[in-house]
Amino acid sequence: MESNNKMLEIKSRIFDFFLSSSNLTQTTFLTQLQLLLKEELQAEQAIVTLEENLLSQDQSLICEQAVSYTISSSEGSNVENVVIPLFDEEHAIGKIDLHFLSPVPLPLDSFNQISKELSIIFQHYNQYIFKRYEEKQYEELYAITSKFHSAMSVDGILSEVIKLLQRMYEDFSYLLLLTSDNDDLKHLPIKKLDFDDNNICAMNAYVTGEVQFENSIKDRRANIYIPIKGGQGVYGVMQIISLDAATLPEAEIKFIKLLADATGAALENTQLYEQSKQVITDLQLINETSHQLNTNLRLTEVTSFMVKKILQSFHAKEVAFVFYQEKGMEILPGSTEFFQQSDIKEYLTQMKEFLFSDGEPLFIGDLRVHKRLSDLPFCSCMVIPMLIPNGGKGACVVTHPLPYFFSFEQFKLLQSLIHHSTLAFNNSMLREELEKYVITDYLTKLYSRKYLDDKIKKSMKNDSYGTFILLDIDDFKIVNDTYGHQVGDKILIQVANIIKSNIRETDIGARWGGEELAIYLPKVDLNLGESIVVRIIEKIREETDPGVTVSCGLSFWNKNTQDSPRDLFHRADYALYKAKDQGKDQLCIEAASESSEKVKN
The missing domain is CATH 3.30.450.40 (GAF domain)
Incomplete structure (x- = not known):
């Protein structure tokens, strides 16, 4: 009777423990269960072992579903050992090892009953643990999925x-x-x-x-x-x-x-998401570029803007816009320094053949294996062809020293960017060409008289002095009558070319009218201006075919003369008249506010 009461009390305590341990981790649960069994059964030690930690020799014992009892000696005293199997039908799910220094407090039949009761409880506990673990898995899955969406x-x-x-x-x-x-x-x-x-x-x-x-x-x-x-x-x-x-x-x-x-x-x-962000960035780049290029920029400004954008957006090392026309290859100002070198054309000779043969965009990961462009000291290269006015062809060249630096997506973006910018390049070129036609003479390619007038007015306002020359081809009517007007035009072109090759870029050569030409030398004093004109007269005498001579009238101004452009023109015209009257093929100088006249043959 006492044994039955003790058994009921133990079962009650174990059952209460299972009900109150639903929130415990498995490790904590087993630790506290071992303490409970040790206390209730008055055991020296209680060890609970679950299925995954069972040894192979334990399987036969547990499969018998019977409590085993043994006695062993330890330090001169006997230890009674009781092994309580935990089972699920015929499958072992664990065991409980109990060690007693004093006699076992219950008969073995009571331990068999504990074994059956604990086996049932552990079956439910395992199901509960599995469900709880499964819930934890899905909680973790839900949590990490939420992090995925936010990351x-x-x-x-x-x-x-x-x-x-x-x-x-x-x-x-x-x-x-x-x-x-x-x-x-x-x-x-x-x-x-x-x-x-x-x-x-x-x-x-x-x-x-x-x-x-x-x-x-x-x-x-x-x-x-x-x-x-x-x-x-x-x-x-x-x-x-x-x-x-x-x-x-x-x-x-x-x-x-x-x-x-x-x-x-x-x-x-x-x-x-990254692709969509990149597409938005690409569209913003194209939109911003198109908007900026539609503001009537000069060709140099268009080139500089595009080079800056490409360097920023593609992290390129060098960028250039190269144009090929009948007059030769031109590297547009605004290209990076590498392409501004004097010997750069040697590197790009093969590119012309590529543009005029294939005409397709070029995307190369390593130039060292590309025969036609292997002279370029780079590895990664993108070349996008461009059509320019008057049948010319050009290209945008983008390079980097590292091989395979640019992605294919960047290559496609560059194509789109150049496609949208080509119109701006062409508009700038056509506008500047039109401006050049407006301010230049069609035949001689010298500046027009109006352009000359405007530049002289600006110079007399901003500079301290300058020299003006009028040139007239001697006996030009006889040339036209003797050789024809086509030869006369040829003579005009020859004289104009001699003038252009003997003055600075800041100087202005213009067609004054008919066979009369003009030169204005800003910030050039009288003596230097005289030597320049004497050289031009000699060159014309020596290099024209058929040979002709010119008569020249020179005038000079400075801040002290209180001159206007009209005064400057009048004095030069008067000096030219004197040169003609005194035998032609010579220079006469008419200085400001002076009646003196100087003649130079």
Whole structure:
């Protein structure tokens, strides 16, 4: 009777303990259960061992579903040992080892009853633990999925995945085999999925999209390969490594597969997000560029703006706009310094052949293997052809010293950018060409008289002095009557070319009218101006064919003369008249406010 009461009391305490321990972790639960059994059964030691930690020799004992009793000696005293099996029908789910220094307080039949009662309780407890663990798994999955949506970065996604795996399955190692390059994620266990690799299982998982298993008894290693899939493709493989050849239960593999699918979807969404951001950035770049180029910029301003944008947006090293026309190759001002070198045309001779033969955009990862452009001291190169007015061809050349520096997406963006900017280049060129036609003489290509007048007015306002010369081709009517007007035009062109080749870029050569030409030399004093004109007279006498001579009248102004452009013209015209009257092929000078006259043959 006393034994039955004791038994009821023990069962009641154990049952109450199970009801009150629903929130305990498994480790805490087992620790407290062992203390309870030790206290209630007055045992020296109580050890609870669950199924996964049972030894093979325990299986036969537990399969008998009977309590075992043994006596052992320890330090001169006898220890009574009782092993209580825990079972589920015919399957062992655990055992309880009890050690007593004093006689066992209950008969073995009572321990058999405890065994049956605890087995039933542990069956329910295992089901409860499994459900709770399953709930925890899905809570973790929900939590990490929420983080995926807020992170939107590959680093954040993969870091969370690795942390979750290490937290839930700390006895395993992990490696993410990804198809994309992730050199900036070296702090994570990530490796590039190499299609030339000998890892057949990893490749099978990637190709088939199914979980693959690999066991090596020799190395005591087990590998599980789970594909990381999204809605549009497979982005890699999750490799789970067990160093002691332990395998995960099917339920765990199912959970990790769900995690891998969530990771694949997150990587895909991140990729789409980054692509959408890049598309927006690209559209903003094209829109901003188009807007800026529609503001009637000069050709040099267009080139400088485009070069700056390309350097910023593509992180290029050197950028140039190259035009090929009948007169030769031209590197537009505004291109980077490398392309402004005097010998740069030697590097670009092969490009002309490419533009006039293929005419297609060129995207080269390593110029060293490209025969036609191998002279360029760069590796990465993008060349986008451009059509320019008057049948000419051009190209935008973008380079970088590192091989394979530019992506194909950048190449397509550059094509679009150049396509939108070509119109601005052509408009600037046509506008400047039109301006040149307005201010230049069609035949001689010297400036027009109106342009000359405007420049002299500006110079007399801003400068301190200047020299003006009028030139008249001697006996030009006789040339036209003797050789014809075509030869007369040829003589005009020859004289104009001699003038242009003997004055500075800041000086102005103009057609005054008919066979009369004019030169204005800003910031040139009388003596220097005289020597320049004497040289031009000699050159015309020596280099024209048929040979002609010119008569010249020179006038000079400075701040003290109080001259107007009209006064300057009048004095030069008067000096020219004197040169004609005194025998032609000579220079006469009419100084301001002076009646003196100087003649130079």
